[in-house]
Amino acid sequence: MLPEWLLPALVIMALGLFAIGALRRILLWRAGRPEPVRLIAGLMAMPRRYLVDLHHVVARDKAMSNTHVATAGGFVLSMLLIIPVHVFGLDSRWLTLPLLVSTIIMFTGAVFVYRRRRNPPARLSKGPWMRLPKSLLTFSASFFLLTLLASDVLPENFGHWVLTGVLLIGVTLGLAELLFGMGWGGPMKHAFAGALHLAFHRRPERFGGGRSTGLKPVDLDGMLGVAEPSDFKWNQLLGFDACVQCGRCEAVCPAFAAGQPLNPKKLIQDMVVGLAGGTDAHYAGSPYPGRDVGQAQGSPHQPIVDGLVSAETLWSCTTCRACVEECPMMIEHVDAIVDMRRHLTLERGETPNKGAEVLDNLIATDNPGGYEPDSRMNWAADLALPLMADKQVADVLFWVSDGCFDMRSQRILRAFVKILKAANVDFAVLGNEECDSGDVARRLGDDATFQTLARHNVATLRKYRFSRIVTTDPHAFHVLKNEYGDFGGHYDVMHHSTFINELVTQGRIQLDRFKGGAVTYHDPCYLGRYNGEYESPRALLAALGIQVSEMERSGYRSRCCGGGGGAPITDIPGEHRIADMRVDDARKVEAETIAVACQQCTAMLEGVVEPRPEIRDLAELVAEGLIVDAAGPASTATARPSLAEEVH
Amino acid sequence: MWPDPDLKVASLVSNGQHPKSGRSRRASQDARAVELGLKMAGAASRVIHVGDGDREGGLDQYLGMGLPEITLLNADEQADAVPVLLEYLKGASFDIVLTGVHAEQGEASGMVPYLLAEQLGWPLVSHIADIRKVEGGRAEVLQALPRGQRRLLRVPLPFIATVDSAAADARQYAFGAARRGRLVDAITDAPVDQARQEWTCAPAKPRPKRLHVAKAKSAADRFKAATAKPQGQGGSVIREGTDQEKATAIMELLVSEGVVR
Numbered sequence: 028m029l030p031e032w033l034l035p036a037l038v039i040m041a042l043g044l045f046a047i048g049a050l051r052r053i054l055l056w057r058a059g060r061p062e063p064v065r066l067i068a069g070l071m072a073m074p075r076r077y078l079v080d081l082h083h084v085v086a087r088d089k090a091m092s093n094t095h096v097a098t099a100g101g102f103v104l105s106m107l108l109i110i111p112v113h114v115f116g117l118d119s120r121w122l123t124l125p126l127l128v129s130t131i132i133m134f135t136g137a138v139f140v141y142r143r144r145r146n147p148p149a150r151l152s153k154g155p156w157m158r159l160p161k162s163l164l165t166f167s168a169s170f171f172l173l174t175l176l177a178s179d180v181l182p183e184n185f186g187h188w189v190l191t192g193v194l195l196i197g198v199t200l201g202l203a204e205l206l207f208g209m210g211w212g213g214p215m216k217h218a219f220a221g222a223l224h225l226a227f228h229r230r231p232e233r234f235g236g237g238r239s240t241g242l243k244p245v246d247l248d249g250m251l252g253v254a255e256p257s258d259f260k261w262n263q264l265l266g267f268d269a270c271v272q273c274g275r276c277e278a279v280c281p282a283f284a285a286g287q288p289l290n291p292k293k294l295i296q297d298m299v300v301g302l303a304g305g306t307d308a309h310y311a312g313s314p315y316p317g318r319d320v321g322q323a324q325g326s327p328h329q330p331i332v333d334g335l336v337s338a339e340t341l342w343s344c345t346t347c348r349a350c351v352e353e354c355p356m357m358i359e360h361v362d363a364i365v366d367m368r369r370h371l372t373l374e375r376g377e378t379p380n381k382g383a384e385v386l387d388n389l390i391a392t393d394n395p396g397g398y399e400p401d402s403r404m405n406w407a408a409d410l411a412l413p414l415m416a417d418k419q420v421a422d423v424l425f426w427v428s429d430g431c432f433d434m435r436s437q438r439i440l441r442a443f444v445k446i447l448k449a450a451n452v453d454f455a456v457l458g459n460e461e462c463d464s465g466d467v468a469r470r471l472g473d474d475a476t477f478q479t480l481a482r483h484n485v486a487t488l489r490k491y492r493f494s495r496i497v498t499t500d501p502h503a504f505h506v507l508k509n510e511y512g513d514f515g516g517h518y519d520v521m522h523h524s525t526f527i528n529e530l531v532t533q534g535r536i537q538l539d540r541f542k543g544g545a546v547t548y549h550d551p552c553y554l555g556r557y558n559g560e561y562e563s564p565r566a567l568l569a570a571l572g573i574q575v576s577e578m579e580r581s582g583y584r585s586r587c588c589g590g591g592g593g594a595p596i597t598d599i600p601g602e603h604r605i606a607d608m609r610v611d612d613a614r615k616v617e618a619e620t621i622a623v624a625c626q627q628c629t630a631m632l633e634g635v636v637e638p639r640p641e642i643r644d645l646a647e648l649v650a651e652g653l654i655v656d657a658a659g660p661a662s663t664a665t666a667r668p669s670l671a672e673e674v675h
Numbered sequence: 676m677w678p679d680p681d682l683k684v685a686s687l688v689s690n691g692q693h694p695k696s697g698r699s700r701r702a703s704q705d706a707r708a709v710e711l712g713l714k715m716a717g718a719a720s721r722v723i724h725v726g727d728g729d730r731e732g733g734l735d736q737y738l739g740m741g742l743p744e745i746t747l748l749n750a751d752e753q754a755d756a757v758p759v760l761l762e763y764l765k766g767a768s769f770d771i772v773l774t775g776v777h778a779e780q781g782e783a784s785g786m787v788p789y790l791l792a793e794q795l796g797w798p799l800v801s802h803i804a805d806i807r808k809v810e811g812g813r814a815e816v817l818q819a820l821p822r823g824q825r826r827l828l829r830v831p832l833p834f835i836a837t838v839d840s841a842a843a844d845a846r847q848y849a850f851g852a853a854r855r856g857r858l859v860d861a862i863t864d865a866p867v868d869q870a871r872q873e874w875t876c877a878p879a880k881p882r883p884k885r886l887h888v889a890k891a892k893s894a895a896d897r898f899k900a901a902t903a904k905p906q907g908q909g910g911s912v913i914r915e916g917t918d919q920e921k922a923t924a925i926m927e928l929l930v931s932e933g934v935v936r
């Protein structure tokens with residue numbers, strides 16, 4: 028029969044090659060900039076992060092989740108048992124039987140992988156990934172049979188040397204893919220890189236149901252953004268390497284759907300090309316719309332833009348985070364894109380289209396439109412809003428945002444003021460002291476201007492006492508809540524949808540039933556995915572007696588309106604407009620009104636040509652449905668009896 | 676042919692002021708002058724500033740356009756910029772000196788280029804939109820006239836030109852470039868501007884503008900009213916005759932208008 032040493036030798040060789048490949052890979056990641064991680068704690072947390080957090084995302088596709096559990100679980104178990112059984116030759120039923128079972132599990136999983144690969148959806152990459160299910164089948168089947176032959180389960184001399192030879196070839200192929208390939212950049216690389224990525228993730232707060240969406244500040248005395256792959260933090264590079272090319276990000280990306288030259292999956296793969304060096308000739312997935320594959324070329328110390336990716340690719344992103352939300356490997360696309368934008372803006376001064384002008388305005392006038400800084404309160408000239416400077420103390424600080432300069436947004440602001448007054452809320456505004464929150468500057472890559480604005484606003488807010496900030500702008504909401512902390516600003520910030528909903532549940536305002544047709548609700552990215560607020564807007568609509576006709580993509584899967592990340596400013600052309608696609612979603616559920624919770628969404632969706640559903644902000648719907656008589660329980664309580672006397 | 680590293684171009688820059696917020700910034704026309712300089716001579720073009728070297732006053736924004744350095748002629752607020760510049764320009768050998776048409780704050784009289792040209796004995800071209808090429812010691816300069824009209828001039832080097840707002844937009848300034856850029860001091864002697872000592876300065880009040888009522892019936896009429904050259908009152912175009920005769924005609928007009936006494 029076959030020489031005793033052959034199988035152990037094969038396994039040991041495969042393991043050795045894997046180890047060398049893995050070391051090489053680790054060195055590639057270490058070319059990135061240092062970032063401290065918690066080594067032991069991270070590794071300890073890894074299994075839980077894999078089993079709970081990662082599978083929470085994978086389980087959105089139930090079939091695929093089960094397939095992966097079977098295949099991966101079967102493989103890990105098999106590998107743990109193969110070593111004692113076939114390398115050390117331990118011959119015990121307690122080992123061989125479990126090994127037989129685990130290879131069967133793996134084989135079953137692999138069958139499902141194979142079936143899915145027969146007619147793969149467009150988002151999946153082809154190329155070597157088409158080979159993977161066969162390798163999985165070969166590996167599990169060969170080890171199953173070999174184990175069977177070598178064990179005493181079967182009668183002596185059952186095996187035939189031809190059969191054994193064939194199985195050996197199978198074992199070799201399987202080991203090559205699963206161990207050698209894992210270390211040397213084959214499809215199985217994802218298991219190795221993915222495990223470490225989970226352990227050393229740059230945003231560990233995301234695990235265990237947490238959320239971490241604020242961008243990390245640039246050290247303005249240090250490196251400004253990312254010019255070359257080696258400028259990324261090492262664990263960002265590791266993250267890129269974890270990509271399984273499942274294309275879930277591609278399937279949800281609004282820019283990709285609009286035919287703009289961006290595909291988040293390809294972007295991550297191009298980063299992998301950059302960190303390993305080479306070209307994208309072997310990439311076998313969807314390209315950037317309108318760009319051919321095979322042009323990208325890079326290495327760790329070569330500029331990324333105009334080598335690996337074009338600037339338009341980076342500027343197409345709306346920072347909607349749909350890709351990050353959907354990525355089973357928890358890769359941070361938006362961080363990477365903004366890092367590279369920072370280099371373009373801060374170092375090269377190449378913010379496209381209106382970008383330079385907007386940044387210039389922000390620097391000179393603290394608002395993106397270049398309006399007079401002293402005209403911030405013109406929209407409320409007749410409203411007699413209390414100023415923080417006069418009151419010093421208020422329960423609610425109403426953050427007005429730059430919507431004050433835009434006539435359409437002013438209607439939302441005025442509606443919200445009406446609600447505040449109806450509920451007798453003790454509030455005040457900053458007036459001309461308020462500056463732009465810095466959201467757009469930051470997402471256009473100008474962290475210097477963002478930090479100036481943030482510091483300025485934090486200093487202004489420090490002067491006053493208030494229990495919380497409420498704003499109608501989800502972008503300001505996000506920045507105030509999640510990004511000012513780095514500059515010493517820690518506040519209790521609320522979006523107006525949450526706040527109004529609270530007023531309703533506390534009975535401080537009463538609402539009439541909405542009299543109109545079908546209503547759908549569009550989740551703003553910066554409220555939903557960035558801050559997890561999906562419930563309050565819906566509860567509020569329910570309080571208006573509205574039963575929301577949900578669009579196919581809603582909640583955490585909501586499709587962006589196209590207005591985030593400075594995308595309307597950089598305005599990269601595509602085949603469609605993102606806003607048109609979103610309104611089409613609403614048309615599909617025959618909505619007559621799209622309820623929104625963001626002035627930017629309002630502007631984008633109202634920019635779609637009529638006929639289309641009406642666009643109304645939640646504040647407008649609520650203000651319209653206010654039962655003014657019942658407003659302010661305190662005032663009515665005292666007013667009623669005297670009125671009654673007069674009538675009699 | 677651009678950039679031509681052998682061409683010696685200098686742009687004179689001042690601190691600007693944003694019209695809405697009054698905040699310091701690069702002056703819009705001066706920045707266009709720098710842009711034109713960068714186009715013509717690349718990184719070899721020089722930028723000169725007279726002042727106290729406060730980088731926040733707008734100098735950072737000029738540096739952020741990608742200049743390695745700005746030559747700083749140190750002078751305090753009371754100083755007269757003209758003799759300082761004159762001194763410096765005499766010692767250097769520039770082919771083309773660019774400035775904005777006038778500053779955005781301070782005196783903003785627009786006189787600096789004229790005074791420099793007069794004392795250097797160089798020709799001055801005002802309100803230029805572009806310099807197309809420099810060949811055989813002459814530059815082809817595109818001068819901006821009202822309503823989008825352009826006039827091509829051939830000007831012998833060296834000369835001074837003021838850059839109009841019609842010139843190409845200044846490039847975006849980048850934080851990183853500004854951080855790298857340096858101010859290089861040139862030792863200068865800055866005399867106090869005696870004339871200005873006696874002035875009192877007050878903020879200007881906006882004067883009401885007379886509305887021009889266009890009685891146009893159709894869109895075409897309105898378009899014409901908005902774009903047509905206003906009909907000059909009187910005056911004449913002299914094409915014939917010698918330079919001497921033309922100059923005499925201009926002089927006569929100036930005397931009759933009381934500009935020259």
Ligand code: SF4
Nearest residue numbers: 270271273274276354
């Ligand atoms: S980045 Fe994430 S979602 Fe996109 S292809 Fe890779 S693993 Fe899948």
Ligand code: SF4
Nearest residue numbers: 280344345347348350
């Ligand atoms: S953030 Fe949105 S637009 Fe940007 S790559 Fe991800 S899905 Fe696409």
